[in-house]
Amino acid sequence: MTAVRGAVLACVACVAGVAAAGIAAVPAAAIxxxxxxxxxxxxxNAPRGTGCARLAVPLDYADPxxxxxxxxxxxAGSLDAPDVLVVNPGxxxxxxxxxxxxxxxxxxxxxxxxxxVVSFDPRGVGASGAVDCGDTASLLPSPLPPNTPADEEQETRRTDIARNIADACAEHSGDRLRHITTENxxxxxxxxxxxxxxxxxxxxxxxxxSKLGATYATLFPDATGRMVLDGVxxxxxxxxxxxxxxxxxxxxRAEQFFDWAAxxxxxxxxxxxxxxxxGTWEDIRGKLAAEPAEGKVGSAELDEMLASAMYTDVSWPTLADAVARYLEGDPGALVRATEQLSIDPVNGAQLAYNCVDDEWPADWRTWHEDTAxxxxxxxxxxxxxxxxSAPCAFWGAEPGGPVDIGDGDVPPVLLVQAQHDPATPVEGAHRMRDTLPGSRLVLSGGGNHGQFLFDGNGCVDTAVAAYLRTGDLPEADIDCPAPPPPE
Incomplete structure (x- = not known):
C-alpha cells in the first residue's frame, strides 16, 4: 500500500504486460x-471470461x-446479475x-x-493513461547498494537516484502528475x-x-452502498x-517468519x-553486500524479497528454500527467487498517487533522522x-492535499483486517472504525495482507459474504482465528 511495494495482493493483482493508453484528445463535454x-x-492479457470497456472521465474535475x-x-460474471461489485486491488x-x-x-x-464484478485500471495506471517515467532501469545500478548507508557518500548516492527518478517522471508525464490523486x-x-x-x-x-473507498464514502455518502475495506x-x-x-x-512479521523457519x-x-x-539472516546480508550472488542479488535485493514475502506466508517456503540453497553453495537459487518475489523498484503510478496525495518533507535531514x-x-x-518513497522528496508536482476521511455524515462500512498485517498495521483498522462511526471490524488472528476470498479463512469469508448478500452489518465486531501456517 505505501512505500515498500505496489503489489498488495499477488493473488488478486497478477496481470502484467498491460498496454498504456494516452490522454484522450476529446473534450470531457463529449463524455x-x-x-x-x-x-x-x-x-x-485479460483472463478468459473477462469483458472490457472504456470510459472517458475529466482529467481535471475543476475543469470538467x-x-x-x-x-x-x-x-466478470453475468451481465444479467442484479448488482455490480466494483473492486480495487490496491x-x-x-x-x-x-x-x-x-x-x-x-x-x-x-x-x-x-x-x-467490475474493476478498472485507475487513472495513471496501465491501460488508463499510465504514468510514464521513461527508462528508469538505466537510473538504477544492479545490484543496488545496501539499503542502510554506511556513510554520507552512500546515502548521497541513493538520494541522487531518487532525485533522478522524480525528474524522469516529471519529464515524461508533465502536468498529468498533478491529476493522479486519490480524490480524482x-x-x-x-x-x-x-x-x-x-x-x-x-x-x-x-x-x-480501502483508502480509495473511504475517500469515496466521504465525498459521495448518499451514493455509497455496501462497502468492504480489507487491509485497512x-x-x-x-x-x-x-x-x-x-x-x-x-x-x-519477519520475526514470525524467522520463528517459522526455526x-x-x-x-x-x-x-x-x-x-x-x-542471526543467520544478518550474516547472509553481510555476505551479499560484499559479494552479490552471481553479481545480481545483493543485500538490498534480499531485503526486498523479505519485504515481499511478508505480505503472504504462502511465499515463506520459497524464500527460506532459496536462502538455504544459497548457504549450500547454490547462489543461483537467490537469483531464481527474485523472479517470484522481487518487484519493480520504480512504480511510477504508485509514486504519483503517494507523492501528490500528501505533503512530504522537503528537507532530507528530516527523512534521515526519522529513518534512523x-x-x-x-x-x-x-x-x-x-x-x-524517496522520490517524493523531489517530486515535480505540488501535493494537492488528501480528502479528510470521515468529514460529514459518512455511512458505516465493513472493515476486514489481519491482526499481524505487515503492510497496513492493525491500528489503522481501529482508527478507521472510529473515524466512520457504526462500522464493524472482522479481525483475523493471522498476518496475511488481504483476507476476504484469498486467505482460506472461512470465518472471514462467511461474515463478508453475509454482508454483501444482505447489506446488514454484523451486530458487533467479529474475531476470527488465524488459518494454519504454510507447510
Whole structure:
C-alpha cells in the first residue's frame, strides 16, 4: 500500500504486460454515460471470461469541459446479475484488469449470482493513461547498494537516484502528475457507478483500495452502498508517516517468519530458534553486500524479497528454500527467487498517487533522522521503505492535499483486517472504525495482507459474504482465528 511495494495482493493483482493508453484528445463535454462491454484487447492479457470497456472521465474535475482521460474497465460474471461489485486491488498503482475474474471465481456461491464484478485500471495506471517515467532501469545500478548507508557518500548516492527518478517522471508525464490523486480516482469511481446505471456503489477495496473507498464514502455518502475495506489504511496519518508505521509491523512479521523457519530447521538449517535464524539472516546480508550472488542479488535485493514475502506466508517456503540453497553453495537459487518475489523498484503510478496525495518533507535531514529512529525498531525495513518513497522528496508536482476521511455524515462500512498485517498495521483498522462511526471490524488472528476470498479463512469469508448478500452489518465486531501456517 505505501512505500515498500505496489503489489498488495499477488493473488488478486497478477496481470502484467498491460498496454498504456494516452490522454484522450476529446473534450470531457463529449463524455456519454453507459458502458459498452466487449472483448478485451489482446495486449491487456485479460483472463478468459473477462469483458472490457472504456470510459472517458475529466482529467481535471475543476475543469470538467477540458481534456479527458480514458479509463479501461474489466468485468466478470453475468451481465444479467442484479448488482455490480466494483473492486480495487490496491497499490496505489495496481492494474485491475485481472481482478474481476479472480474475485468472481473465488466468491461463495450465495453471492456469485448476485454480482457482476467490475474493476478498472485507475487513472495513471496501465491501460488508463499510465504514468510514464521513461527508462528508469538505466537510473538504477544492479545490484543496488545496501539499503542502510554506511556513510554520507552512500546515502548521497541513493538520494541522487531518487532525485533522478522524480525528474524522469516529471519529464515524461508533465502536468498529468498533478491529476493522479486519490480524490480524482474517487470521482472516477462515481462516474463508473453512474455509467453502470447504479444509484449506489457496492465496493470491495484491498489495502490502498480501502483508502480509495473511504475517500469515496466521504465525498459521495448518499451514493455509497455496501462497502468492504480489507487491509485497512490508517486515515489519521500521512503517507509519509504510514511508512514508518509500516516498518515496525514488517519487522514483527519477519520475526514470525524467522520463528517459522526455526520450527523447520531440519529442512532449512537456518537456526533452531527465531533469534538464531535472525542471526543467520544478518550474516547472509553481510555476505551479499560484499559479494552479490552471481553479481545480481545483493543485500538490498534480499531485503526486498523479505519485504515481499511478508505480505503472504504462502511465499515463506520459497524464500527460506532459496536462502538455504544459497548457504549450500547454490547462489543461483537467490537469483531464481527474485523472479517470484522481487518487484519493480520504480512504480511510477504508485509514486504519483503517494507523492501528490500528501505533503512530504522537503528537507532530507528530516527523512534521515526519522529513518534512523525507525531503524532502531525495524533495522531490516526502515531504509528500504525510505528509498522506495524517496522520490517524493523531489517530486515535480505540488501535493494537492488528501480528502479528510470521515468529514460529514459518512455511512458505516465493513472493515476486514489481519491482526499481524505487515503492510497496513492493525491500528489503522481501529482508527478507521472510529473515524466512520457504526462500522464493524472482522479481525483475523493471522498476518496475511488481504483476507476476504484469498486467505482460506472461512470465518472471514462467511461474515463478508453475509454482508454483501444482505447489506446488514454484523451486530458487533467479529474475531476470527488465524488459518494454519504454510507447510
Amino acid at each position: 456519454t454515460p453507459g458502458v459498452d462491454w466487449g472483448e478485451c484487447a489482446p495486449e491487456l 469541459s477540458g481534456r479527458s482521460i480514458t479509463l479501461t474497465l474489466a468485468a 497499490g496505489p498503482g495496481e492494474s485491475g484488469i485481472g481482478t474481476p475474474k479472480q474475485v468472481w471465481s473465488s466468491m461463495p456461491e450465495e453471492i456469485k449470482d448476485k454480482y457482476l 480516482a474517487a470521482r472516477d469511481l462515481d462516474r463508473i457507478r453512474a455509467a453502470l446505471g447504479k444509484e449506489k456503489l457496492d465496493y470491495l477495496g484491498y489495502s490502498y483500495g 489504511v490508517d486515515p489519521t496519518v500521512s503517507t509519509y508517516e504510514s511508512g514508518f508505521q509500516q516498518n515496525g509491523a514488517l519487522q514483527r 520450527d523447520r530447521d531440519e529442512r532449512y538449517h537456518l537456526g533452531t530458534t527465531g533469534e538464531g535464524v535472525s 529512529d525507525s531503524a532502531r525498531e525495524a533495522p531490516l525495513f526502515a531504509w528500504l521503505n525510505t528509498w522506495y
